[in-house]
Amino acid sequence: MAGIRIIKENVDQKTFEALAEICPFDAFSYENAVLEVSSACKVCKLCIKNGPAGVLVLEEEQRVAIDKSLYRGITVYVDHIEGKIHPVTFELIGKARELAAVIDHPVYALFMGTNISEKADQLLSYGVDKVFVYDQPELKHFVIEPYANVLEDFIEKLKPSSILVGATNVGRSLAPRVAARCHTGLTADCTILEMKENTDLVQIRPAFGGNIMAQIVTQYSRPQFCTVRYKVFTAPELVKEPWGSVEIMAIGKDKLISAIEVLEVIKKEKGVDLSDAETIVAVGRGVKCEKDLEMIYQFAQKIGATVACTRPGIESGWFDARLQIGLSGRTVKPKLIIALGISGAVQFAAGMQNSEYIIAINNDSKAPIFNIAHCGMVGDLYEILPELLKMIDEPETEEAGKTLVMPEAIKAPERMVG
Ligand SMILES: Cc1cc2nc3c(=O)[nH]c(=O)nc-3n(C[C@H](O)[C@H](O)[C@H](O)COP(=O)(O)OP(=O)(O)OC[C@H]3O[C@@H](n4cnc5c(N)ncnc54)[C@H](O)[C@@H]3O)c2cc1C
Known part of the structure; x- marks a missing residue:
């Protein structure tokens, strides 16, 4: 420093x-x-x-240069509950393969838990070179001290160059603790990862309230740690003939002792997981009052969409905080997202711009949402939405078809295709 x-x-x-x-x-x-x-x-x-x-x-503090060549491999921490692997793990394996290809390093998966050995093979199908398995009874539940000790043990033995961890509750707790033990850096919630030829991982994420994209590099220490949210990257295609192998690891029982005793695990009722939604109708400040949400829920129900919102929707108390999309909310990548009365602030866009198809409805043709939308409608959502509802109810009506002819002006921005 x-x-x-x-x-x-x-x-x-x-x-x-x-x-x-x-x-x-x-x-x-x-x-x-x-x-x-x-x-x-x-x-x-x-x-x-x-x-x-x-x-x-x-x-300036004089930092002692480490020998980076002693560290090899991109490791993905396998996030799971009782052997059921969280899909962020597969997304990270896909990214790890891209990064590893730049520096010709292997891709490792680190899998720790109880009775998980037979589930390790499925990771090979995603193109992992080696899965390291710590399968011990003390690792049945995620408890921070033993899990951190296992990760530390793995780092001491394998010396991986980079470790990618899903930004789940487990990952957000485990990764910083072990990074601190290793006196190394960690970048949370990366949105882009790149690899330099000298094996420095360029960890890119929004900073200063989303106004800049910071490029963070851990130049003086190894391993390099980062966390990435679910749905930021894409899971790779399964490989037809996996080439990797599984290695069973062991750690001394003294390292698996914890002051925490898990008495019972009570599963939370599964609410709507926005990250998994395939179609989303996102509500912005363009919606004037809570009562108007009725029309939006009606529309969403007809097209089988989940309703989500921008931050003002949370601030006004209309929505549960888990339904906020964006930098301080959820990251989503649905097949279709319809943004209603949303300006497209960077902090919102950061959470949805990788969606497969974005439709924006906004009465301001200069709203930034149109820069990331594939298709846009400039106009009052209070006029457009009832027409859309009418079209869904009476698809054959010529009248409805006519109303929705889009003005030329909205086709201007580059990304918009229709
Ligand atoms: C650190 C930080 C983190 C943040 N994190 C998030 C986050 O995670 N998610 C998030 O959403 N925000 C976040 N924000 C807030 C963000 O900067 C914006 O303020 C917010 O996204 C704006 O929401 P909005 O688009 O709904 O509202 P506005 O920006 O007010 O936009 C409303 C839009 O509706 C249009 N409109 C109005 N009336 C109509 C109508 N009748 N028909 C059609 N269009 C209409 C307007 O033209 C306007 O473009 C964050 C901010 C900071 C500083």
């Missing part, structure tokens, strides 16, 4: 005022003629670049 050193003898009230003006994080204080930088400092270096000369010095 870099830090900022203050050359005390060059400081006075005026230099403090100049620095306070520049610092976006209010990190400077000046009391009893002593200038200090607080922990709010993000080492953005603006004060060094633009502040008074001779007051601040950037101190």
